[in-house]
Amino acid sequence: MPPRWVVAVTGGKGGTGKSFVATNLAVLLAGHVRLLLADLDVEAPNDHLLLGVTRLENEEPIATFFPIIDYARCTACGACMKACDTGAIVAARGRPPLVMPRLCSGCRACLMVCPEDAISPEGRRVIGYSYSTPVGRWGDRFQLVTGMIREGEEHTPPAIVATKRRALREAPDGGLVLVDTGAGTGNGVSAAIQEAQLVIAVTEPTPLGLHDLRAILEIAHGMGKRTWVVVNRAGLGDDRGHEALAREYGVELLYRVPFDTGAARAYARGVPAVKACPGCDAARSLRGLSGELLAALKTL
Amino acid sequence: MASTGAPVELVVASGKGGVGKSTLAATLAIVLARRGYRLVAVDADAEAPNLHIVLGVDRWDEEIPVYEGRVAYIVDELCTRCNACAEACVYGAVEVHDGRYWINPWICEGCITCSAACPPKAIRYRFRVKSGVVRLARSTRYGFPLVGGESAPGRPNSGKLVTETKNRGKSLLGAEGVLLVDAAAGIGCQVISSLTGAQLALLVAEPTLASLSDLKRIHRLTKHFGIAPMLVVNKYDLNPDIVGEIEDYARAENIPVIGRIPFDPAVPESMVKAVPLVEYMPDSPAAEAMLRIAEFVADKVLTDWRSWWSRYRPKKPEPYVPIIIRPGGSAK
Numbered sequence: 001m002p003p004r005w006v007v008a009v010t011g012g013k014g015g016t017g018k019s020f021v022a023t024n025l026a027v028l029l030a031g032h033v034r035l036l037l038a039d040l041d042v043e044a045p046n047d048h049l050l051l052g053v054t055r056l057e058n059e060e061p062i063a064t065f066f067p068i069i070d071y072a073r074c075t076a077c078g079a080c081m082k083a084c085d086t087g088a089i090v091a092a093r094g095r096p097p098l099v100m101p102r103l104c105s106g107c108r109a110c111l112m113v114c115p116e117d118a119i120s121p122e123g124r125r126v127i128g129y130s131y132s133t134p135v136g137r138w139g140d141r142f143q144l145v146t147g148m149i150r151e152g153e154e155h156t157p158p159a160i161v162a163t164k165r166r167a168l169r170e171a172p173d174g175g176l177v178l179v180d181t182g183a184g185t186g187n188g189v190s191a192a193i194q195e196a197q198l199v200i201a202v203t204e205p206t207p208l209g210l211h212d213l214r215a216i217l218e219i220a221h222g223m224g225k226r227t228w229v230v231v232n233r234a235g236l237g238d239d240r241g242h243e244a245l246a247r248e249y250g251v252e253l254l255y256r257v258p259f260d261t262g263a264a265r266a267y268a269r270g271v272p273a274v275k276a277c278p279g280c281d282a283a284r285s286l287r288g289l290s291g292e293l294l295a296a297l298k299t300l
Numbered sequence: 301m302a303s304t305g306a307p308v309e310l311v312v313a314s315g316k317g318g319v320g321k322s323t324l325a326a327t328l329a330i331v332l333a334r335r336g337y338r339l340v341a342v343d344a345d346a347e348a349p350n351l352h353i354v355l356g357v358d359r360w361d362e363e364i365p366v367y368e369g370r371v372a373y374i375v376d377e378l379c380t381r382c383n384a385c386a387e388a389c390v391y392g393a394v395e396v397h398d399g400r401y402w403i404n405p406w407i408c409e410g411c412i413t414c415s416a417a418c419p420p421k422a423i424r425y426r427f428r429v430k431s432g433v434v435r436l437a438r439s440t441r442y443g444f445p446l447v448g449g450e451s452a453p454g455r456p457n458s459g460k461l462v463t464e465t466k467n468r469g470k471s472l473l474g475a476e477g478v479l480l481v482d483a484a485a486g487i488g489c490q491v492i493s494s495l496t497g498a499q500l501a502l503l504v505a506e507p508t509l510a511s512l513s514d515l516k517r518i519h520r521l522t523k524h525f526g527i528a529p530m531l532v533v534n535k536y537d538l539n540p541d542i543v544g545e546i547e548d549y550a551r552a553e554n555i556p557v558i559g560r561i562p563f564d565p566a567v568p569e570s571m572v573k574a575v576p577l578v579e580y581m582p583d584s585p586a587a588e589a590m591l592r593i594a595e596f597v598a599d600k601v602l603t604d605w606r607s608w609w610s611r612y613r614p615k616k617p618e619p620y621v622p623i624i625i626r627p628g629g630s631a632k
Contacts, residue, residue, distance in 0.1 A: 012348050015318010050509075210355060211349075
């Protein structure tokens with residue numbers, strides 16, 4: 001079921017408020033559009049906690065290809081080791097190769113180059129799990145798809161891509177997929193925003209926030225994405241540099257969400273700020289942001 | 301001159317972003333240096349490096365670019381639009397625009413899968429793509445060197461860059477002293493590279509359900525490595541109930557709670573000025589709390605770190621166990 005829109009909420013620096021903004025937007029927009037929220041922060045997913053969801057449902061393992069070598073056929077030619085991009089296949093000279101599970105990305109290059117047909121195409125490794133949970137306690141229902149890697153996994157992009165694909169598959173026909181990308185500025189984030197028509201970069205009014213905003217805008221701009229910037233905790237610092245940076249990158253909208261202890265307390269407890277303290281500054285500001293987004297969907 | 305006997309690695313980590321790792325790591329480094337410890341500070345967040353900003357470093361003495369990356373591209377004239385590359389790529393890097401096949405360089409990890417899958421051999425590589433840079437400031441204002449790395453935006457495998465950064469730090473440190481590592485958020489490859497080889501971890505949490513959940517994940521990761529953890533709760537006055545839940549978890553897992561820091565607007569104020577809080581406003585509540593924590597680490601943890609490590613490291617080894625499904629379907 002193809003969604004009509006994909007909007008990604010990202011930010012680079014951890015803790016700026018991506019999940020705070022994404023979950024509150026989901027609660028606000030669910031009454032206006034059919035919506036699915038995709039939590040692609042597979043290392044440390046939190047959207048379910050911010051929404052007071054106690055149990056994630058519909059667990060599916062994320063299983064990537066894993067080379068299982070038939071040592072009866074293997075001639076220790078070393079082709080698989082040369083083909084492996086992550087260094088997951090090791091072999092001493094002339095000895096049969098060993099595969100190190102944690103490093104394997106499941107790319108299948110080894111399978112494709114093995115001249116002896118010694119690698120089974122059926123082997124799999126479970127690197128994490130995805131979940132799909134209906135969220136209805138805050139008003140209009142929406143679906144939450146969550147990805148989570150197993151602790152100890154090195155390589156997150158395959159889990160991000162698998163969770164994203166599930167979200168796009170389960171997305172409401174003609175509706176909106178809101179993506180929460182998780183922290184970072186690497187290729188995991190670029191994979192998470194790949195289908196987005198709009199990227200919302202959440203930052204904070206500090207030099208740390210400014211530094212990481214530049215990296216995120218570099219990616220979004222490089223990928224040709226329309227971008228907005230949300231300065232969260234506005235008022236607790238200085239955001240003039242952020243404004244100038246936004247202009248430099250052709251950002252279409254810069255929006256401020258003020259720091260608000262009421263919102264912070266609600267966040268801590270797992271209640272969306274727009275429900276816990278609808279009159280507080282942060283909630284009013286988030287409602288304004290959701291209005292801007294609704295209006296923008298008509299142009300995306 | 302305080303001595304550690306042999307190099308000891310202490311990683312400041314949290315799982316959750318934005319809880320105060322860099323602020324606390326900077327304070328710790330400054331106090332350890334004042335106490336006479338030999339020290340190298342390592343910023344092990346290659347995607348969003350912040351430690352240099354907190355420490356007021358605006359100039360690097362050494363910046364060494366790392367060119368390890370590789371990006372695939374399709375030679376359009378040879379492409380038969382068979383879709384084999386798109387089906388083979390586990391990253392979804394192959395896109396189709398107006399019927400033309402194109403590999404998105406912001407997604408491509410540079411593995412050889414698509415070229416191996418391509419029947420007309422239409423795929424080539426750009427080599428020596430910039431992965432990032434390793435940077436060194438030989439002496440911060442506080443007397444110790446800072447090593448950091450920065451990934452080029454959108455590039456894969458930041459964990460490798462973190463490993464190179466740490467190795468630079470280790471070679472600078474030599475045979476004695478403290479390698480103080482400020483880890484990235486999360487529990488992925490960057491953080492795993494930060495934890496490899498460390499004996500001690502200072503875990504930082506804030507009183508939110510999100511932070512507690514992430515604390516459990518980073519703690520389980522430290523158990524894989526046999527690292528001795530200790531815990532600091534930051535911004536503790538924002539939610540006492542959840543502080544209780546966090547400390548219950550710590551107690552059940554033999555993680556010593558070595559301090560609590562109150563929420564303090566002086567923290568972001570000092571950051572805007574790019575001055576560590578302990579210099580900008582040493583009498584502020586957060587500064588006082590951080591100084592006490594740093595002094596505890598200097599005097600009670602590092603002076604005999606082997607005893608501390610022995611006492612608090614995981615009693616049972618809990619290595620990572622892969623879940624492999626063999627042909628025929630039985631999970632191993």
